[in-house]
Amino acid sequence: MTLPLAAEELLARSNRLGADKKNTNFAGGNTSAKGPAIDPVTGETIELMWVKGSGGDLGTLTAAGLSALRIDRLRALTSVYPGVDREDEMVAALDYCLHGTGGATPSIDTAMHGLVDAAHVDHLHPDSGIAIATAADGEALTAKIFGTRVVWVPWRRPGFQLGLDIAAIKEAHPEAIGCILGGHGITAWGDSSAETEQNSLWIIDTAAAYIAEHGAAEPFGPVIAGFEALPEAERRTRAAQLAPVIRGIASRDKPMVGHFTDSDAVLDFMAREELARLAALGTSCPDHFLRTKVKPMVLDLPATASAEEQIARLGELHEAYRADYRAYYDAHADEASPAMRGADPLIVLVPGVGMFSFGANKQTARVAGEFYLNAINVMRGAEALSTYAPISDAEKFRIEYWALEEAKLQRLPRPKSHQGRIAFVTGAASGIGKAIATRLASEGACVVVADLDLEKAQAAAAELGNSDVAIGVAANVADAAAVQEAIDTAVLAFGGVDLIVNNAGLSLSKSLLDTTEADWNLQHDVMAKGSFLVSQAAARAMIAQGMGGDVIYISSKNSVFAGPNNIAYSATKADQAHQVRLLAVELGEHGIRVNGINPDGVVRGSGIFASGWGANRAATYGVDEQDLGQFYANRTILKREVVPENVADAVYVLTGPELTRTTGLHIPVDSGVAAAFLR
Incomplete structure (x- = not known):
């Protein structure tokens, strides 16, 4: 459907404003336009307002994200x-x-746009503007900086009355082009x-x-x-050590995904004398503290402290933070307040190292970090001119536990089975590993695609989505240092690791007499030693998190079946x-479950079979290579070929919510090979 010109202009303006984060934060603010439209029922010309709906982002706003309302009816609500x-x-x-059907749900700021007598209205959250809005003498600064062109509006929670306030100010100040909302x-x-x-x-x-x-x-x-x-290398190493511990802290009440930021602005803020005072004051803009909680948790040790000292202190600070948040809730809640949603921090500041931010998924965690960086910029501006004076804790509570905010949370879709879980899959650029990575990502997991070939790993990850969904890393699983580096990359990307799939492998089809020592060592290095190294490095992170986890081995029916000419592989x-x-x-005492999957020969999409194993096995069995998959199927009880997705299904079931009491199990995925039955 073709939009009226006013709405088209609104979308273009919104996208331009939202593309530059100096203008407004992700999903923050809203814009509107008023203009004529034809009522399809009466054929009469009516005046509509198009406004960004609840939950949208200006930078990516489309027509579907707009609410369309009749101006006459909206203003009649007064x-x-x-x-x-x-x-x-x-x-x-x-x-x-x-007006009409479809479109987005109207946001709480709709009245601000509809009641103001202007054809177009922007409401934004720029760091520079909020710095003035949160300065102790913000009203005086507004007059000094802008003269009569911009008017001060004292703090009021978003809603209908705020819309009335702004409409009255515009009417009383015809020379004004806007206002600073305290x-x-x-x-x-305009x-x-x-x-x-x-x-x-x-x-x-x-x-x-001016600032x-x-x-x-x-x-x-x-x-x-x-x-x-x-120094950067030392900083990243320390961050990787601390990340799983901090993720466990942020996840006591609910599993969280993490994001790490060590930008210059964050590191400078954490090195300064006023860090403790300003961090304790918390953020002010509702969009900020709804995503960062009212204040961060700050490690009060120098960067020169040991990792062990920092970890011990983080545990102490966590208990204090939870007690403080409980006191905040108890001080402001009444019988109508929603239940406390959790007392763990969403922002953890570690001086000299960086900021760890958390959310239900990677995007939310990343955005929380971006919002706290916005808050740092706001505090810098306010302190540069005056004194930072955010709204009170009582007002923050009214926003955080607002019935309307609770209703918005209740409207969120039910999380997928693996949301909040971080999976590390080796050999995941092709075949079984790629199918597993794809299935886990589709079920909500963040996925690290690990492969010997970095370019292929990154390409496979890109097929799954952006870096909030999956990343590709190089991982020579036979090299302990390379494995640790890959796990460190995973924990810095997503906060930790929950689910390991040891899938990397290769095979050389040779008889005992033809198998060389190099053949033997290569296969054992990649699969036996490689699985050990990956499991060991991942277990350290999982134990540090204290959140349990899953380790899956993609073994083979050959682990129990004595087939010909594959002594080293079997x-x-x-x-x-x-x-x-x-x-x-x-690992059971740590809540970490370890299970295995025994597939039969998976020919389709397999890197192993494509690299010569398939030709050798076909020769061993006296069939054409192109018929090898059907050959394997014909010798099974079910007479069905095993494909990568079948193995991925087994990983999903073993790591999902249905088999939480299962460990030490091997599941055959072989269509029924009687000789490989587990005894």
Whole structure:
């Protein structure tokens, strides 16, 4: 359907504004446009407002993310508005103002746009604007910086009354182009889309320029000795050591995925004298603290402390943080408040190392880190000109535990079976490994595609989605240092690791007399030693997390079936099979389950079969190579070929919610090979 010109201009303006994070944060703010449209029922011309709906992002906004409302009906709500104590009721009333079907749910800021007498309105969360909005003397600064063109609006929770306040201010100040919303952000308006965008950018850029010209050089105070950033290599090593521990801290109430940030702005903030004071004040803009919690957890040890000292102190600080959050909840909750959602931090600051942020998935964790970086920028600007003075904890609680926010959370889709889990799959650029990685990603897991060939690993990961879904890493599983580096990359990318699939393998089809020592060593290095090294490195991270986990070995029916001309391959598969039993016993006390899968020959899509194994096995059995898959199928009880997706299905079941009490098990995925029955 073709959109009216006003709506088309709105989308273009929104995308431009949202593409630059200096203008607004991800999913933050909203924009609107008013214009004529034809009522398809009466044929009459009516005035509509198109506004970004709840949950959308300006940078990627499309027509489906807009709400369309009738202006006459929206403004008529002023006659039935019951007052600020009952203004939540007005959100439901917005549904009666919608025009047509489809579109997004109207956001809480809809009244701000509809009640203001302007053709176009922008509400944004720029760091420079919020810095003025959170300064102790923000009202005076607003007048000093902008004159009469921008008006100060004292803090008010978003809603219908805030819309009335802004509409009244615009009417009383015809010379104004916008306002600073205390503790919150900015709003600008204009008669055209171009004028409104220009006004928004003028407010943002004018605030930034004023801070740069008049602000203190070091608003966060001097650097504290010992809290400076560690050298990059040392910093990344320490971050990899701490990441699983911190993820376990953030996941006591609910499993979380992590994100690591060590940008210069974050490292500088954490090295400064004012870190503790400012971090304790928490964030101010509702979009910020809804994603970061009201305040971060800050490690109060220097970067020069040992990893062991830092880990011990993090545990102590976690208990204090949980007690503090409980006290915050108890101080402000009443009988109508939703239950406490969790007392663990979503932002953990480790001076000299970096910031660890968390969320239900990787995107949410990454965005939480971006929001706290926004908060750092806001604090820097406010402190440079004045004193940072965010809204009170009582007001933060009213937002965080708002019934409307709770309703939004309840509307979220049910999480998939593996959401919040981080999988590391070896040999995952092709064949069985790729099928497993694909299945786990489709079930909500974050996936690390590990393969000897980095380029192929990255290409396979890209097929699964962006870096919030999967990454590709190089992993020579026979090299302990390479394995540790790959696991470290995984924990820095996603916070930790929960699910290991030892799938990397190769095979040389040779008889006993033709098998060389090099043949034997190669296969044992990759599969027996490789599985051991990967399991060992991953187990360290899993134990540090304290969240349990899964280790899966892709073994083979050959671990129990004595086939011809594959002494080295079958022996190493038997080694893997017994590793399953040994590790199940050893790791069980940590809640880590270890299981194995025994496939029959998987010909289709297999790198092993394509590299010569298939030709050798076909020759051994006296069949054409192209018929090898059917040959394997014909000798089974079910007479069905085994394909990579069948193995992936078994991994899904073993690591999903249905078999949580199963460990030390081998599952045959061979269509029934009687000689390989487990006894």
